[in-house]
Amino acid sequence: MQRFSFNRTQTASNKTPRRINRNLIFNLIRTKQPISRADLSRVSGLQRSTISLIVEDLIEEGWIVEGAVGHLPRGRRPTFLEINSKRAIIALDIHPAQTTIAVTDLAGKIVTQQVVMVPDGATKALNAIVNAIRKLLAAHEDLSFDGIGISLPGRADVHLQKLIFAPNLNWPVLSLKSKMERATGLRVKMDNVANACALSEVWFGGSDGLHDLVVVNVAEGIGTGIFANGQLLRGESGLAGEFGHVQIAPDGPPCACGSQGCWEVVASNRAAVGYYGELVKSAVPITFEALLKLAQSGDAFAVQAMTKMAENLGRGIRLIAVALAPKEIVVVGDITTVWHQFGSIVEAHMKKNAFTKPPLLRPAYDGNTARLRSAVALVLGDDAMGEK
């Protein structure tokens, strides 16, 4: 007779410490390579003997390799350890019209990178991407690939890895993962652009992975990735972070989501293009890239439109700052190219009436590489090193 259901809770076995320490050491090597065993011991606090055993395992399994020999003023020379550069990951940065495909090593270094124009139509688009991946795989037969990481404009259920909400993509992303896994034989992991960038910041941003940060991805819409307590905040079925559909202007224009005055309606790239269109009274909308060029060259209407966008962006970011009080808020998107012009406007509106210390606000160093490098975090993040 069972009086209690089998809710197996998270237990630890005598192998648990090794799993934890192994991950710790691998991460240290990944971020601080090249590094010697002795330095690993000093940084981690684990004994040199323990480090040696863990490193032996990691080498045997091909995650890392011994590299050059260092030089010290006295004593035996240290052997540097490095990420095995023969292990690689396919990184996909999917946009509505084009997709960037890259090969990166496990430390996030981009080996090659190419842009594929994606044709209209579901099957064609997928085929174009898969073919490009196949060519890359064939061209890098010396590498062994651990998986495919995809950053895309939409929300994905983390567990099912199904795309739930992707208004800007009109091809069948729901089955993207399974189709691509069948076609390439590689494990596929995908996540929202903003989440991907947040992971990149934490994995490669040199932070200690402890502090909270929010990534705001400004594109056709606005998406946010929330990193808190050492993890991405995903919410029920992966829908957390939709700050883009928070109401900023109660009487604002309608949004595709069914509401009106959503943040992304008044602060996205599309919004800025709309503002400009109203000012010049032109029926033909220009691209956001063109608008940025105009604003950079000092065009009065373009500056006016971008200023309005920046103000609204700041208002929404203020909301995030108040609600979540992260240490840092990072902005990703094309607007970062004109940050020197409009960043201060965004920041001023974020800080307006702030009653506590506002978070650091900064543009991402390089959104493109951030999105690509997130593939490593996505692929290695969950259960990459498998149960052995």
Place this chain on the structure above:
Amino acid sequence: MQRFSFNRTQTASNKTPRRINRNLIFNLIRTKQPISRADLSRVSGLQRSTISLIVEDLIEEGWIVEGAVGHLPRGRRPTFLEINSKRAIIALDIHPAQTTIAVTDLAGKIVTQQVVMVPDGATKALNAIVNAIRKLLAAHEDLSFDGIGISLPGRADVHLQKLIFAPNLNWPVLSLKSKMERATGLRVKMDNVANACALSEVWFGGSDGLHDLVVVNVAEGIGTGIFANGQLLRGESGLAGEFGHVQIAPDGPPCACGSQGCWEVVASNRAAVGYYGELVKSAVPITFEALLKLAQSGDAFAVQAMTKMAENLGRGIRLIAVALAPKEIVVVGDITTVWHQFGSIVEAHMKKNAFTKPPLLRPAYDGNTARLRSAVALVLGDDAMGEK
């Protein structure tokens, strides 16, 4: 579980699994008592032998005791294990005018409870509370106390345990912790009301502690506690969750925080009292409790005021739902006593134009006990049982 994520726990030693399993077993006993060793084994998945050793430790250290002997259709009778009812915690629920002091056991059962009217003035207030605690300690000499847990209207820095932001309290809470520790000799932990209620929900709500939930505390102001990824989200220096100061009405009335149209200005108890005052054009404001009574008795103006408050409450909750997509949103505060009347209004505004499945919205089962029971979570929560 993330394999390569950055872990808060630095390194693991060979003692780590025991620490993890010990906490697990203690929590199972705490929530499912009375329970036998064999059942603990089935529920946790750990071997009976392992359970026996851990239980031996817990008994030796006085956390639990062996209780009655069970009865089964066949076989040896199980010995039930229970929380040691001689271990207790002082729970403080501080409000501006009055403070509730309670003694609870480690399972959150309230042993005694009393309300202390707090006089005006810094020293007097603290003395009144400390004296009441001293009397309680003296009256329960058979119990051994593990600490004091305080739930209060304000934000506290978790690490320093200093009160940062408590507009409604006008006595020197900054040194509350250290003074009280000196006066009682007990360890003091404190946290914001909303955080405390969120902890209570997770510790005593029967959930598995995995799902995300947000607690909205509606009182003179509005505070929120965010539980996500198995932890409270605290943000930089503990200021996360100030959704109360998110701007809901851009042209709304000014707020004490310096901004205007903040959620708490339009949806708190104080707001409802204001709405009622406008309607009846009375210069003398009534208390919120009186307003609730009027609304319950069907007073048209009171119902109108409460309806406006409920609508605005729903608007803000919608924002939380969109931004964080928690599984559940729990409302705490006096308004829950009239939830049957106005809950549907709140819910309707939360669901307005929802483009995804909205979270469950419900009033807390009993906010008073929730706040008191949170003391257990606060005192035992961090590393109380950990390092010996």
Place this chain on the structure above:
DNA sequence: ACACATTTGTACTCCGTGCGAACAAAAGAA
């Protein structure tokens, strides 16, 4: 040239921990 200091990386012992099997204990059923 040679002893010594210094540093790295490995070998080995010790202890803590969970696992699994065996076993004792307890109680009802045949």
Place this chain on the structure above:
DNA sequence: TTCTTTTGTTCGCACGGAGTACAAATGTGT
């Protein structure tokens, strides 16, 4: 009485980290 079932304990085993000792490697001082 004997068998069955269930609980709780004991014991041997393997794994893993800590700590110490030691070999290896390299520069410095005499």
